[in-house]
Amino acid sequence: MKSRRAITFERIVKNGFVxxxxxxxxxxxxxxxxxxxxTILLFAMVANITFNHTIAxxxxxxxxxxxxxxxxxxxxRDSLMGQLRQLSDVKKIVYVSKADALKQYEQQNANNxxxxxxxxxxxxxxxxxxxxxxxxxxxxQSIKNFLDKPKVQALQSDPTSYSGDRKKAIDNITxxxxxxxxxxxVGIIVFIIISMLIIFNTIRMAIFNRRDELIIMRLLGASTAxxxxxxIVETMLYGAVAAIISLVICxxxxxVASSTLQAxxxxxxxxxxxxxxxxxxxFEILSIQILIGILIGAVSSLIATRRYLKLNR
Amino acid sequence: MILLDxxxxxxxxxxxxxxxxxLHVEPKEFVIIVGPxxxxxxxxxxxLTREEKPTSGKIIVGGMDYxxxxxxxxxxxxxxxxxxFQDFKLLNNKTVYENVAFALEIAGISNNEIKHTVPxxxxxxxxxxxxxxxxxxxxxxERQRVAIARAIVRQPKILIADEPTGNLDPKxxxxxxxxxxxxxxxxxxVLLTTHNQEIVNTLKRRVVTLADGHIVSDKAQGKYxxx
Numbered sequence: 001m002k003s004r005r006a007i008t009f010e011r012i013v014k015n016g017f018v019x020x021x022x023x024x025x026x027x028x029x030x031x032x033x034x035x036x037x038x039t040i041l042l043f044a045m046v047a048n049i050t051f052n053h054t055i056a057x058x059x060x061x062x063x064x065x066x067x068x069x070x071x072x073x074x075x076x077r078d079s080l081m082g083q084l085r086q087l088s089d090v091k092k093i094v095y096v097s098k099a100d101a102l103k104q105y106e107q108q109n110a111n112n113x114x115x116x117x118x119x120x121x122x123x124x125x126x127x128x129x130x131x132x133x134x135x136x137x138x139x140x141q142s143i144k145n146f147l148d149k150p151k152v153q154a155l156q157s158d159p160t161s162y163s164g165d166r167k168k169a170i171d172n173i174t175x176x177x178x179x180x181x182x183x184x185x186v187g188i189i190v191f192i193i194i195s196m197l198i199i200f201n202t203i204r205m206a207i208f209n210r211r212d213e214l215i216i217m218r219l220l221g222a223s224t225a226x227x228x229x230x231x232i233v234e235t236m237l238y239g240a241v242a243a244i245i246s247l248v249i250c251x252x253x254x255x256v257a258s259s260t261l262q263a264x265x266x267x268x269x270x271x272x273x274x275x276x277x278x279x280x281x282x283f284e285i286l287s288i289q290i291l292i293g294i295l296i297g298a299v300s301s302l303i304a305t306r307r308y309l310k311l312n313r
Numbered sequence: 314m315i316l317l318d319x320x321x322x323x324x325x326x327x328x329x330x331x332x333x334x335x336l337h338v339e340p341k342e343f344v345i346i347v348g349p350x351x352x353x354x355x356x357x358x359x360x361l362t363r364e365e366k367p368t369s370g371k372i373i374v375g376g377m378d379y380x381x382x383x384x385x386x387x388x389x390x391x392x393x394x395x396x397x398f399q400d401f402k403l404l405n406n407k408t409v410y411e412n413v414a415f416a417l418e419i420a421g422i423s424n425n426e427i428k429h430t431v432p433x434x435x436x437x438x439x440x441x442x443x444x445x446x447x448x449x450x451x452x453x454x455e456r457q458r459v460a461i462a463r464a465i466v467r468q469p470k471i472l473i474a475d476e477p478t479g480n481l482d483p484k485x486x487x488x489x490x491x492x493x494x495x496x497x498x499x500x501x502x503v504l505l506t507t508h509n510q511e512i513v514n515t516l517k518r519r520v521v522t523l524a525d526g527h528i529v530s531d532k533a534q535g536k537y538x539x540x
Contacts (some may be wrong), residue, residue, distance in 0.1 A: 167445040213404055215402075223388045
């Protein structure tokens with residue numbers, strides 16, 4: 001035997017589904033709005049993750065190359081490397097000899113026979129170098145100070161390469177990330193509020209349509225939960241449906257974006273990562289979306305039923 | 314079973330509806346409340362179903378003191394009282410069977426019990442064979458009997474009927490009254506409000522006459538008095 005409480009709960013859920021079906025045309029606006037809200041939320045989330053991924057990716061490849069004159073002796077070089085190792089901002093240093101540099105160059109330009117020919121004609125023109133990986137790519141000042149000393153300058157054949165263009169790119173992406181985060185938060189709040197207002201209205205209409213039934217239920221002794229419950233179940237369903245639709249749309253957009261935008265190569269931003277992340281975390285994303293959708297639905301219908309269902313009589 | 318002790322009800326706009334009404338109804342009694350429109354019959358009804366609260370005075374129904382009733386107890390109170398309205402208040406998109414079952418669903422009764430109980434009650438009010446009809450397909454008297462079936466399906470100790478014959482022709486009115494007598498015969502206290510003189514005079518039951526919010530007479534085998 002099931003308890004009365006269990007039977008009542010079962011009926012509340014069942015009535016919620018029935019009302020959802022009866023009310024579907026009224027509910028479309030609310031579902032559409034929630035869908036937009038959830039889509040923005042999802043986009044903001046994935047974009048944020050993609051930006052962070054890109055920054056981490058670029059940061060790990062930032063280095064400082066010190067090019068050495070050909071006449072630098074092994075002793076001078078070892079002493080320079082020793083001093084560099086002493087610097088607290090230096091994470092790792094690697095020596096690239098003239099021969100290594102040539103090998104790298106040949107590998108990089110394996111498809112370009114003209115460039116290869118140009119280089120092999122003369123004696124290897126590439127300088128030996130020391131590649132420094134900094135601890136913090138945003139803080140190269142102490143390394144720079146050390147390299148700018150006249151004594152150290154004297155050993156260098158070319159100006160130090162600070163991956164300057166990359167640093168600028170990182171700054172740009174960081175700024176963009178902050179902007180998107182802020183815009184995302186504002187957008188999400190605005191759209192959540194609009195969704196809730198539309199749900200309020202949907203529920204008010206549903207209450208109006210069903211007011212005879214609700215009055216009768218009340219007079220026959222239906223509890224507040226029994227009357228209110230189905231409305232809340234109904235709007236939670238709006239949220240779940242909106243979440244699923246939103247996920248399908250986002251999935252398609254990420255697929256399209258990763259195949260078209262990546263080809264045009266928007267700078268350093270790794271668009272395919274969005275799609276990869278989306279695909280690999282599909283279940284988590286779906287759960288979060290549905291959860292948030294259900295939450296928005298439940299909260300707004302709780303407020304709306306409290307406001308529009310006068311149940312004290 | 315029902316006790317009203319010096320109950321008054323006044324509305325801000327309409328003035329006084331009931332003034333210091335005292336009424337005691339014994340278990341299994343059949344009491345008819347009569348009086349012209351505006352005399353306070355419906356107000357008593359609405360006080361008993363707790364659609365309204367009295368301005369002053371005490372109401373005790375089936376051992377429940379309304380003064381100590383919290384809002385969340387109101388549904389439980391209403392499940393203990395069967396109510397019948399002049400305008401039936403049936404759900405037109407539900408069949409006769411579903412309308413009666415609805416009262417049990419609200420109370421959390423299991424589906425098996427509903428299947429068992431509803432046909433019996435429909436049989437009692439003489440609506441066997443009409444289970445799958447919609448209210449719009451029935452006569453007024455039949456609709457009111459559906460409403461009575463819905464009111465008694467939870468086996469309340471008290472049935473209150475506010476002008477149940479008000480919208481019916483004499484033949485159908487009598488069908489409804491006979492059902493109420495039958496229910497009373499099985500042990501339910503019945504409180505009936507009406508302004509149908511013929512019904513009052515024929516039933517020979519206790520008659521409480523209201524006028525302008527006061528009880529003007531309370532007779533054991535009353536007649537309809539024209540004031």
